[in-house]
Amino acid sequence: MKLSHSLAAAVALALSATLACAHGSKLGALTIVHPWARATPAGAKVGGGYLVIENTGTADDRLVSVSAPFAARTEIHEMAVKDGIMTMRPLEQGVALPAGAKVVFKPGGYHIMFMELREPLKQGEMVKGTLTFEKAGSVEVEFKVGAIGAKDGGEHAGH
Numbered sequence: 001m002k003l004s005h006s007l008a009a010a011v012a013l014a015l016s017a018t019l020a021c022a023h024g025s026k027l028g029a030l031t032i033v034h035p036w037a038r039a040t041p042a043g044a045k046v047g048g049g050y051l052v053i054e055n056t057g058t059a060d061d062r063l064v065s066v067s068a069p070f071a072a073r074t075e076i077h078e079m080a081v082k083d084g085i086m087t088m089r090p091l092e093q094g095v096a097l098p099a100g101a102k103v104v105f106k107p108g109g110y111h112i113m114f115m116e117l118r119e120p121l122k123q124g125e126m127v128k129g130t131l132t133f134e135k136a137g138s139v140e141v142e143f144k145v146g147a148i149g150a151k152d153g154g155e156h157a158g159h
């Protein structure tokens with residue numbers, strides 16, 4: 001009896017470890033897929049974060065804010081082409097996550113803007129952040145830091 005019990009515990013442990021490695025999180029009806037950030041050059045003050053959020057529920061929700069220990073402030077931005085000019089604006093109300101929708105944050109579109117970086121983001125690292133939703137509450141995620149983006153710097157020079 002004792003042996004099978006500890007075996008079950010070991011299996012449960014192994015299972016939770018597997019889930020943690022999938023690099024994503026679930027919060028109620030929301031699935032957060034592959035949060036990532038761009039590495040920043042030395043001295044850079046801002047960095048970009050990206051992810052996919054799927055709302056598998058029947059009620060709308062909204063990503064209202066993001067925070068990260070490595071940045072003094074974090075904003076949610078949208079980049080769009082208006083009259084042939086690439087513009088970026090902070091979304092004070094966050095980003096709507098309609099029921100059944102899959103919302104993609106990517107370079108050139110919605111993105112998370114880490115402002116006043118306390119330390120550079122280094123390629124290969126995992127950095128923590130917290131996403132806060134209007135209804136679902138908050139969840140901690142890890143952003144995997146990828147390469148410095150070719151378009152970075154220029155597109156955020158206006159901040």
Ligand SMILES: [Cu+2]
Nearest residue numbers: 077088113156
């Ligand atoms: Cu931005």
